[in-house]
Amino acid sequence: MPTMGKKYTFTLDENDGGQLLDGLSIRAESWEKTADYLRDGCMPEGEIFIIEECSELSEADEIADRYRSIIKQIKSQMEERA
Numbered sequence: 001m002p003t004m005g006k007k008y009t010f011t012l013d014e015n016d017g018g019q020l021l022d023g024l025s026i027r028a029e030s031w032e033k034t035a036d037y038l039r040d041g042c043m044p045e046g047e048i049f050i051i052e053e054c055s056e057l058s059e060a061d062e063i064a065d066r067y068r069s070i071i072k073q074i075k076s077q078m079e080e081r082a
Contacts, residue, residue, distance in 0.1 A: 017078055021071060028067035035060035 034052040037043060038060055054060045
């Protein structure tokens with residue numbers, strides 16, 4: 001994982017926060033499916049997705065993990081303010 005750099009604070013209403021989480025989840029799933037493809041060498045039956053461009057399996061796993069980490073942080077902050 002990259003080292004912590006600058007921190008930013010964003011203010012969004014609840015609906016926009018949900019939209020942000022939806023978009024991040026879609027990106028995480030795409031990288032997870034790419035990692036699965038690179039690991040197993042086959043596409044899930046009946047499922048269509050675009051394989052993300054990366055150089056190796058570990059890169060896909062790291063990017064997917066990073067998206068999941070961001071999602072977890074945002075959800076935690078949203079719950080604190082609920």
